[in-house]
Amino acid sequence: MAAFKTLDQVDVAGRRVLVRLDLNVPMKDGRVTDATRIERAAPTVRELAGKGAKVIVASHYGRPKGKRVPEMSLAPLVDPLSAAVGRKVAFAADCVGPDAEAVVDGLADGGVVLLENLRFHAEEEANDPAFADALAALCDLYVDDAFSAAHRAHASIDGVARRRPAHAGRLMQAELEALSRALEAPTRPVAAVVGGAKVSTKLELLGNLVEKVDVLAIGGGMANTFLYAQGVEIGSSLAERDLADTARGILAKAEAKGCDILLAVDAVVADKLAPGVETAVVGVDAVPADKMILDVGPATVAAMAERLASCRTLVWNGPLGAFETAPFDAGTNALAKAAAELTDQGRLLTVAGGGDTVAALAHAGVLERFSYVSTAGGAFLEWLEGKELPGVAVLRA
Numbered sequence: 001m002a003a004f005k006t007l008d009q010v011d012v013a014g015r016r017v018l019v020r021l022d023l024n025v026p027m028k029d030g031r032v033t034d035a036t037r038i039e040r041a042a043p044t045v046r047e048l049a050g051k052g053a054k055v056i057v058a059s060h061y062g063r064p065k066g067k068r069v070p071e072m073s074l075a076p077l078v079d080p081l082s083a084a085v086g087r088k089v090a091f092a093a094d095c096v097g098p099d100a101e102a103v104v105d106g107l108a109d110g111g112v113v114l115l116e117n118l119r120f121h122a123e124e125e126a127n128d129p130a131f132a133d134a135l136a137a138l139c140d141l142y143v144d145d146a147f148s149a150a151h152r153a154h155a156s157i158d159g160v161a162r163r164r165p166a167h168a169g170r171l172m173q174a175e176l177e178a179l180s181r182a183l184e185a186p187t188r189p190v191a192a193v194v195g196g197a198k199v200s201t202k203l204e205l206l207g208n209l210v211e212k213v214d215v216l217a218i219g220g221g222m223a224n225t226f227l228y229a230q231g232v233e234i235g236s237s238l239a240e241r242d243l244a245d246t247a248r249g250i251l252a253k254a255e256a257k258g259c260d261i262l263l264a265v266d267a268v269v270a271d272k273l274a275p276g277v278e279t280a281v282v283g284v285d286a287v288p289a290d291k292m293i294l295d296v297g298p299a300t301v302a303a304m305a306e307r308l309a310s311c312r313t314l315v316w317n318g319p320l321g322a323f324e325t326a327p328f329d330a331g332t333n334a335l336a337k338a339a340a341e342l343t344d345q346g347r348l349l350t351v352a353g354g355g356d357t358v359a360a361l362a363h364a365g366v367l368e369r370f371s372y373v374s375t376a377g378g379a380f381l382e383w384l385e386g387k388e389l390p391g392v393a394v395l396r397a
């Protein structure tokens with residue numbers, strides 16, 4: 001399986017190793033609310049530091065679009081990363097240039113530094129050659145442990161890997177092995193639950209997913225886009241209205257391929273997304289124009305749970321509602337519990353992934369009961385489509 005080099009094929013002692021992690025973790029008020037991605041990546045950093053490497057950790061956070069957005073600094077991640085790795089982690093105020101070079105130059109063998117958010121430079125997402133050169137200048141070797149960002153051909157994932165000997169980290173290895181084992185030949189029927197907020201980046205891949213799965217249940221902001229495409233009034237709900245044609249195309253393809261699409265039949269609506277707001281459950285044909293859909297309703301959950309009971313495999317990315325704010329967590333909690341129940345009974349293999357999805361399943365108290373939980377959301381779905389992820393392809397090159 002590992003047609004790429006791992007940490008077993010390299011001597012890292014005394015060498016500068018740039019490690020790409022995905023520290024794009026759920027945060028609230030500057031504090032990490034789900035540390036799964038940090039904890040899952042920590043063994044690679046620990047191993048490298050333990051073997052005497054000078055470890056340079058690079059990651060993106062959020063989507064600052066090339067601007068230095070203070071709320072998207074990686075500085076608040078220094079303490080959680082230090083705790084997970086068991087070593088004091090230094091911080092560099094930039095990911096390239098003099099600030100980064102000075103901190104890297106000062107690293108002792110076994111030392112660890114976290115670089116500031118890569119996406120503060122637009123050149124990261126553009127996979128700019130000069131930016132990749134600048135990242136490569138910091139290191140002798142490159143390790144990619146960001147499986148959940150492997151669908152992005154960015155400079156820190158693609159460009160730098162072409163400029164230095166490149167190795168897969170332990171999490172990258174483990175994710176690919178676990179997903180292959182669970183899903184390469186899944187027992188049918190296979191259901192996918194897709195929700196969340198990243199509609200534009202995930203919508204198109206649903207077109208391929210309907211060829212792979214027997215049932216596709218859609219919730220969250222994703223469902224709002226489909227409902228809008230069907231002419232349903234969705235008020236001020238989160239949706240990508242300009243993708244209505246794409247959504248209609250996916251519905252038509254699903255029908256042609258025999259994939260059942262489950263959309264919301266009822267919804268929890270409110271004036272705005274805030275704690276303590278007044279809420280109402282309405283049929284999707286009765287959403288008031290001045291309200292927003294913030295969760296699927298109980299009838300939708302019941303229909304989805306019933307359909308899951310006749311499936312043998314479930315893949316899930318994206319919460320069904322704005323689960324961080326009660327009571328909009330109810331739909332996700334209920335369907336997650338139903339899936340966990342079926343898993344406990346040995347009737348359903350459950351594989352879920354995504355930064356917020358992991359947080360939502362932890363919030364529902366079912367994380368340990370799922371068969372496998374990936375750190376990846378979009379990358380996991382693209383892998384499931386059968387695509388070679390750029391971040392994996394470059395390691396095989």
Ligand SMILES: Nc1ncnc2c1ncn2[C@@H]1O[C@H](COP(=O)(O)OP(=O)(O)O)[C@@H](O)[C@H]1O
Binds near residue numbers: 356
């Ligand atoms: N109806 C909705 N309206 C607004 N936000 C929603 C809605 N449903 C889900 N969300 C939001 O979607 C986010 C997660 O989406 P996404 O990033 O796509 O998932 P993941 O990180 O698991 O891949 C959560 O922050 C959640 O609050």
Ligand SMILES: O=C(OP(=O)(O)O)[C@H](O)COP(=O)(O)O
Binds near residue numbers: 148378
């Ligand atoms: O959180 C991530 O993806 P996910 O929300 O699909 O799990 C990754 O860090 C990728 O982030 P991006 O979708 O802004 O490139």
